[in-house]
Amino acid sequence: MASLTIQNSLAPGSAVPFVPLEDGKVSWYACGPTTYDLSHLGHARNYVSTDIIRRILMHHFGFSVNFVMNFTDVDDKIIIKARRNKLLELETRKPYSPEQRRELVFKAFQAYASSNLPLLQSADDAADLDENNYQARKEAAYGRVLAGGTITGEGKPSDAEAKVKMYLNALDSAAQALRTGTLFDSAEDILLPYLDSLYKETFDTRDQTPFTDLTQAMEKAFVDDMTALNVLPPDAVTRVTEYVPQIVKFVEQIVDKGFAYEANGSVYFDIAAFENAGNTYARLRPESKNDKALQEEGEGSLSKTLEGKKRSGDFALWKKSKAGEPFWPSPWGAGRPGWHIECSVMASDKLGEQMDIHSGGIDLAFPHHDNELAQSEAYFHECGKGEHTWVKYFLHMGHLSIAGSKMSKSLKNFQTIQDALATTYTARNMRIVFLMGKWNDGVEISPDMRKQADNWETTLDNFFTNIKAKLSEAEAPTSAVKDLSLADKSVDGLTEELEQAKKDLNAALSNSFDTPTAMQVILRLVRDANIYMNKSADANLQTVEAVARWVTKIAGIFGLDPGAQPPYEGLGWGSGEIRAAVVDPKTAIKPYAAVFAKVNEDVQALNLAHTPVQAVLAQQQPQVEFSELEKSGEQDIEKLALPYLRATSRLRDELRGIISTAALDPMTKQAVLSLSDRIRDYDLTDLGVQLDDQTDRPSLIKFVPAAKLIAAREEKSALLAEKAKQKEEARRAREKAEEEKWAKAKVSPLDMFKGDAKYLEWDAEGLPTKLADGSEVPKSQAKKLKKEQDRQKKVHEEYLVKFGTSA
Structure with a gap:
């Protein structure tokens, strides 16, 4: 087995050997979410x-x-x-008049524009911004951005x-909202910061319930999202x-070691002191060390009040709480933890002074993770022992972006996980999309990527369905089929391809963890197995089954089947939903048994005496086979249902067989055809069972999600209805054209030009001689009119022959 290498952000470049601190064990800390909004x-x-x-x-x-x-x-x-x-909740309770509410929203509107979009109030505009002149000013100031350009007119759009x-x-x-009077209902985004500016310093934070x-x-919403995505819970x-x-x-302790200092109730990390002691700051992103924008983002609201800092790059370990902020006691006064210190403390508490892996999104590399590293290594620093290694391997997951900008809550350009799963993705499909890109690369989901993911999933889905159906067919109580399909054979090419794929x-x-390549390996093997399985009726199904079980195992390892458990020794994946751990066989097969009973009853009602169908009706006893399965402790619903499905399918096969061989009267033949179609297209489809007709062999029984089969049935029905509609429209068009043709042909050539206001006189043959102004018809025009009359004579004669009457 190849030794594992890993892309380590602490050692940019080629992947490095992965050697955990303790043999066979991995300690891992992952930065979780900031729980202030739904996850996207x-x-x-990430x-x-x-x-x-x-999982890998x-x-x-x-x-x-x-x-x-x-x-x-x-x-x-x-x-x-x-x-x-x-604050908004409290504001909505106040007994404002409509005018007072409007005035509040209007002030919030102007404050929001002034703070965030200053170009809306240019020096040339004497009038204040309001809802009436807003649209024109928006187009004038930011039309270039709205059209897909940049603020400066140069480069590509970004955050x-x-x-x-x-x-x-x-x-x-x-x-x-200002124009329609809806006010509080539609202006929340601008009201929230305005109300905060008015009342935040009076907000009583002794009660931390709002937070x-x-x-x-x-947090609960996040956990629910992760469960829906089949993400394993943390240990x-x-x-x-x-x-x-x-x-x-x-x-x-960091202060005591001389790597931090207190200033105005806050405590800052002293980067210079840290580096002077022989340590390295910004090991993950040295190029971002002096990036003030990132530094300020890392400090949050504290970045606006820098008094007491020795250097702008020094970051807060402890923040003095301002009015309107929750607080806890400390030696430096009431305050709250800095953003970065939390992970250092919690990770060290759970995993000790060293860990194997620390992970998070790439946007956390600087300043969050670099600051984590610095303060943790400062905490564990011992003079004379060199730099402390707090983390061996830093893994940073690539961004997911939209039109060049990262997907972000703060940019409000995101689709929540809940919405995505409800409208756009299944959990499996989303995971496949991510598997098709490298974990540390940025991903911009494109239609082409979605198509590739859909094709990959469909290919495996069909492969699992087909091999399970063929194995069920081979294992049916028909020894000839079983012997033919599962005969012992020598090692073949597919076996070699399986070993190479592994x-x-x-x-x-x-x-x-190069999953894109791994996904291609799986796809290639499955395609080879499909070719092998379909090339002949006597393909060695044991070899194909071995392929399917290995693919199932890898799909399980990748988390593509929420119902699967390690060591993933099943065959195929589930529907995407976690089934009950214990199945009651009798309850599970009720729908299948009910369909068989209904079909049995309907076949008997056809009164097909003296046909093979009658013998099959007498022989079928699926309940006996089911009872044996129940006694064996079988829990697989598909296997439990097979006795009833085989019996139903066999009845349908016999119905199909007698249509061309038995001497049936037309009404009975039509009834047999209708019942046969109903069994396939409705009775079994609604159970999530597909029947594939085979020549000289029983129909192949496949388990396919009912929703998929029903959708296909409805699509087929819609296509047939559309074809019928088009056919009817074409028929009507032909009839109309035919009517117009004979209506025109009905007119006698002698009368075809008479009554036309363009002409004043006609000769004995009905050809115009003078125009409406009294002038003679030009010779060139007269020739054209004569040709038209000759054509009319021909079609009029056809009309007389067909209908025998004239106009």
Whole structure:
């Protein structure tokens, strides 16, 4: 087996050998969500990709993984959103008159525009911005951005343009609210920051309920999303608010070691002191070390008040709480943890002074992860022992982007996971999309990528369906079929291809979890197996089954079947839903038994005496075969249903057989045809069973999701209805053309030009001689009129022959 290498952000470049601190065991800390809003597809990309790597480590490479994840439940974004939500709730309760409400929204509208879109109020405009002149000013100031360009007119659109569009969308809604009077219903985006500016300093934070209500609700939503995406739960979960005392002690030790200092109630990390002690700062992103925009983003609201900092790059370990912010006691006064310190404390508490893997989205590399590394290595620093290694391998998941901008809550350009699963994706399909890209590469989901993912899933789905159907056919109580399909044979080409696929897949996964290559290995093998299985009726199904079971195992390792459990020794994947652990056989087969009973009854009603059908009716006893399965403890619903499905299918096969061989009267023949179609297209389709007719062999029974079969049936019905409609429209068009043709032919050539206002006189043959102005008809025109009359004579004669009458 190839040795595992891994792309380590701490060692940019080629993948490096993965050697955990303890043989066979992996300690892993993953940055979890900030619980202030619903999770979106960008989060799905991060956590699903993380889950895939975790599963590969555990179930392919055999590591024991201790996976810890945090929930950030106190943070600037959480504080602001929770406080604003509460303030808006309080505001809606106030007994405002309609005029007072409008004035409040109007002031919020102007404040929002002034703060975020200053170009709307240019120096040339004497009038204040309002809902009436807003549209014209928007087009004048930001028309270039709205048309897909950039603010400056140069380069490609990025996050800056995405923000402009977000701000304009908020003002669009607010302007509409001001014009229509809907006010509070449509202007929430602009009202929230305005109310916050008015009342945040009077907000009583001794009651932390508004904050905990928000974070607990969002944490539950996140957990539900991850469950829906089949992401394994962490082995341990940590929350910032449960670690505040430990955070205070952690910060104290960093201060005591001389790597941090207190200023105006806040504590800042001293980067210069850290580096002077022989340590390296910004090891992940050295090029971003002096990026002020990223530094300010990392500091949040504190970045606006820098008093007391020795250097602008120094970052907060502990923040002095301002009015309107929750607080906890500390040696430096009432405050709250800095953003980065939380992970250092919680990860170190759970995993010790060293860990194998730390992961998160690529946007966290600087400043969050670089600051985590610095403060943690400062905490564990010992003089004379060199730099401390807190993390061996840093894994950063690539962004998911939309039109060049990362998907982000702050940009409001995201689709929530809940919405995506309800409208656009299944959990399996989304995971396949992510598997088709490298975990550390950026991904922009394109129609082509979606098509590739759909094709991959469909290919495997059909492969599993077909091999299970053929195995069921071979294992049916028909020895001739069984002997033919499962005969012992020598090692063939497909066996060799399977062994090569195993080697190729292992090589791909050993190369820093190269899932795109692994997915191609699987697809290639499945296509080869399909060719082998379909090339002859006596293909060795045991070889194909071996392929299917190996593919099933890898699909299970990748998390593509939520109902599967390691070591993934089944055959095929489930529908995507987790089934009950214990199945009651009699309850499970009721729908199948009911269909058989109904079909049996309807066949008997046809009174097909003296045909093979009558003998089959007497022989069928599916309940006996089912009872044997029940006694054996069988839990697979498909296997339990097969006795009834085989019996139903056999009756249909016999019905099809007698249509061309038995001497049936027309009415009986039509009834047999109708029943045969109904069994296939309705009775079994509604159960999620597809019958494939085979020449000289029983129909092949396939289990396919009922929704898929019903959709195909409805699509077929719609196509037939459309064809019938087109055929009818064509018939009517032909009839109309025919009517118009004979209506024209009915006119006598003597009369065809008479009554036309363009002419004044006609000769004895009915040809015009003078125009309406009294002038003679020109010779050239007269020749044309004569040719038209000759053509009319011919069609008029045809009319007389056909109808025998004239006009």
